[in-house]
Amino acid sequence: MTSIGWLTKVPIAHRGLHDLNRMRWENTLSAFDAAASAGFAIECDVHLSADGKAVVFHDGTLDRVTGQQGNIDELTAKQAGKLRVGGTDDHVPTLEESLKLIAGRVPIVIELKGIPGRDDGLVKAVADDLAGYGGQAAIMSFDHHLIRLFDKDAPGIPAGLTAEGLRVQELEAHFSMLAHGIDFVSYNVHHLENRFVEFVRERLGLPVISWTVRSFDDKAVSDAHVDQITFEGFDPRTA
Template sequence: MPSVDWLKNVPIAHRGLHDMNKKHWENTLSAFDAAASAGFAIECDVHLSADGKAIVFHDGTLDRVTGSQGNIDELTAEQAAKLRVGGTNDHVPTLAESLRLIGGRVPIVIELKGIPGRDDGLVKAVANDLAGYEGQAAIMSFDHHLIRLFGKDAPGIPAGLTAEGLRDENLEAHFSMLAYDIDFVSYNVHHLENRFVDFVRGTLDLPVISWTVRNLAEKAISDAIVDQITFEGFDPRTA
């Protein structure tokens, strides 16, 4: 099992170091460069493009981020690159572009966004981009059908479960994913503390990070329970 203790070391900038999409937008090369320059780790989201590339984008639809209509997975990587993000000069980047920019300066945690029936090859595409990458990198997902592929399609890459919920059915579903040899967990800060997180940290001794922390009060809650924060909208170094 690969070590992911590096996840504990520095706060993780949610979708890069952006300003809540005022001038500097999420999941852009600018946001990633700002995070790396500040010494923060980076979290980003990826979808599968129509031509089988991992492209950095959170939503399934284009409208919120680009003002265009349609679905992100219906575009090729080249078509996505022609879209401007939030009216800025930033374009929708590929994961490969993003990794070249970051260049191992800080760790990166890549969240895979699944669309059942339309995401075949996503895990392999991300693994291909990470092949030979010399920086610290990990993958994670909410989507259990993708996590089941991590060991086969992305062997050797540190892999985690993104999760939330406090109800028994939520927690039992999360426990079922431990059968797939996950290396860490990323949990909703508003759903701490719970027996799943306690088991992962206390019994399995695996790192747990939280998402998404937006102020110092939430950081204090997270710091008391888990190992590191994924943050946006404030500077965690002011604590």
């Protein structure tokens, strides 16, 4: 099991410290620099570009964030980098660019966004970017087919399961992923508490973080059941 005590030390800014996409947008270098400057850890999302690079972007499609049509995985990293985010000066960055900017100032948790049949090499691309990185970093995913590759393609990198749901079949699917050596769990704050999270924390002794906390009421729920928040839209340190 990989040491990951640092994961729960400080609140984690969801897609960086953005302002709900008014002036400083999610998953941009500006949002990452703001989070690092404020001392918050950073969560970000990555997709695989057409030329096999990890690019920082949440959606599969381009329209919401860039106003363009098409899919992020159909662009090369260079093409993605020419797109402006939300009409601002920020561009769609690569993971490599983001890590260079963050430079170990705060931890980073990277969520891998899979597209089955179109994401071969994503785990390896992220691992390659992290190979020379000196800061604290972890990877995680909703996608079970990617998690099954973590041990082989990203050995030694702290790895987690992103999850949600309260139905029996959903919880059982989460339990099945414990066989793949995960080091932590990130769970939907609106689906706390549940027996899977309780088992992971109390029986396995693994850290659990929550997503996405958008108010002090959400934070109170999270604080009662897991170890740290992933937040946006407010400053959790101002209560």
